[in-house]
Amino acid sequence: MSTAPDTASAPAAEPGPTGSGAKARELPLFALLALATAVFITSLTETLPAGLLPSISQDLRVSESATGQTVTVYAIGTALTALPLTAATAGWQRKKLLLTAMAGFAVANTVTAVSSVYELTMVARFVAGVAAGLAWALLAGYARRLAPVHLQGKAMAVAMAGIPVALSLGVPAGTFLGEWLGWRAAFLSMTGLTVALLVWIFAGVPDFPGQARGERPKLLRTLTVPGVAPVLFVTVVFVLAHTILYAYIATYLEDLGLGGHTGLILLVFGAASLASIWIVGAQINRRLRGLTVAGALLVAVASLILAVLSDTTALVHVAAVLWGLGWGGVPTLLQTAAGDAGGESADAAQAMLVTLWNVAMASGGIVGGILLDTLGSESFPWAVVLLLLPVVVVVLHARKAGFPARRPSPEAEAEAGAPAA
DSSP states (O other): OOOOOOTTOOOTTSOOTTOSGGGGGSOOHHHHHHHHHHHHHHHHHHHGGGGTHHHHHHHHTSOHHHHTHHHHHHHHHHHHHHHHHHHHTTTSOHHHHHHHHHHHHHHHHHHHHHOOOHHHHHHHHHHHHHHHHHHHHHHHHHHHHHSOGGGHHHHHHHHHTHHHHIIIIIHHHHHHHHHHHOHHHHHHHHHHHHHHHHHHHHHHOOOOOOOOGGGOOOHHHHTTSTTHHHHHHHHHHHHHHHHHHHTTHHHHHHHTTOGGGHHHHHHHHHHHHHHHHHHHHHHTTTOHHHHHHHHHHHHHHHHHHHHHSTTSHHHHHHHHHHHHHHHTTHHHHHHHHHHHHHGGGHHHHHHHHHHHHHHHHHHHHHHHHHHHHHTOGGGHHHHHHHHHHHHHHHHHHOTTTTSOSSOOOHHHHHHTTOOOO
């Protein structure tokens, strides 16, 4: 789950819509919670099939590796369209664009819920990925513009809280609902939530203008900025490693004889992810590199436990805790690292991050399917460990640009005209 700030966002010095005086010192929580709900829907739509893979596979009469490509095609939709659609709609009013993106989720999830044809389901998932590309490129910047300058970092944190909530509550709840009423009910519930959100956005979220043509960032030039390339490399490899296991977690657990524990294990993973978000939020300014290394090592240790000790149910739950602790803060860490490394080109760096994030997710679904068909699900943890080794090496090497030990304080960033992360 990735986030890129709105490439049509205003400069950081632009005042928020909260006016002056006391209101200027407050966060517009009603609007920000609407954005957080949009992030929740975007994240959950992407990952919901992970907990429902066996039942979807049986219903659509295809293999579980083929069903796993519902995650892949979603990510492909985002990766192929995020940059061109973001550029094409940069001049749109922000509220209109947000409503359009969320309406796309309502349509795609409804079609997914009622489809009994694999090909139609894949088309619907691709459309959902396209909607996600628009949403991810919009939401973080939208949150910044809603708040006064000194609260922009907190505003973005509130909006992005939808990611860990989707992991900790959404996926387990969707899995339990799918086991109780069928997987189609889980997707229909997403449609209902999205319709309610459309009303919420229309009534309670302020609008902002798009971006003038001359202000749009140059993407390719950003790759030459010191530190950007290492951050993007770590993004691709870390997300690939995570997705290989996560996209097929229901199948993996079923092969261990723990299919009935899938919902609980996902809940444990999600709760640990929430704790990780809190830890990262409290320490990121002082320990960006250390937290990123720790995240990679925790996920690697969790994978080693799954690789060699998975015959003990309690240790599988321990691995889920370590996995969540390592992974939960990764979106925040990488988004922050990309923004810091990009400097004046931060928006372009973040736009590339969201594209490469979804390329990695698509690749994870494909690689995971190949591993499942050729080596079996027991190969997933070993693949994760092997991929995380270069991640740790690159993070440690990029200590001057990309993953410094310390970040500038929010106050220093504000004085320099940059938003607090």
